[in-house]
Amino acid sequence: MDSRKHLHIPDHFAFILRSGGANLRPAEFKVSYAIAVGGVRAIALIGHNRCGMVNLVARREAFVNGLIEGAGWDRVRAEEHFMSFAPIFEIGNEIEFIISEAERLSLKYPKIIVAPLMFNVDDGLISWIERS
Amino acid sequence: MNKLRPIQSRSDIPEKFRETPIGLLLEYHNLGKPYDVYSNA
Known part of the structure; x- marks a missing residue:
């Protein structure tokens, strides 16, 4: 990607x-x-x-803030989105x-x-x- | 321990991948093999 x-x-x-x-x-x-x-x-x-995708959880705030600022999402939606998909995509x-x-x-x-x-x-x- | 094996010459390509699309990919990308012409993948 x-x-x-x-x-x-x-x-x-x-x-x-x-x-x-x-x-x-x-x-x-x-x-x-x-x-x-x-x-x-x-x-x-x-x-x-x-x-x-390695240690993705460490980028949670950057991800959430990026969606709020860049895409116009609210915080709750952005956090839920991260929590829904991060476990699928995170690799060790x-x-x-x-x-x-x-x-x-x-x-x-x-x-x-x-x-x-x-x-x-x-x-x-x-x-x-x-x-x- | 898994190991990264650099591809710096054709002999570095594992035998099982030579004469396959994987070997060609490595030759094109790493070794600068002149492009062949493909009409489809």
Whole structure:
């Protein structure tokens, strides 16, 4: 989801789904669609360092105040919104989450290649995450 | 402990991903492989 992440790939090379924390649970129907209708046979699950979904609870006030000031929400609504969705999107550690999410996707789509990858927002390069 | 493995050459790409779209992605993005022409993904 991060604006610092930009891929250098040819046009029409891939379907791209952006999702906070490299968490594809909220986008699962789109994944299924890409496989079933789009013919996708490999998933590059690319997280990135300095991810805002890590320790999301620490950004609660910034989130709430941002919605109040930026979107015109009242405080109660903004707090409820945060409390409803933060548990869904919060991740503990980028690398561990990407590994676990890649394993989940591999179990769900057993014929699909799933690669756990990490984008470094400092140098723009992608690394492979080798599971211990 | 999970480890980050940098991709700085084609030989750094895990064998299981070579000759797959994942390998191509890494070659295009990290290694500057010239773009091929695709009409669809």
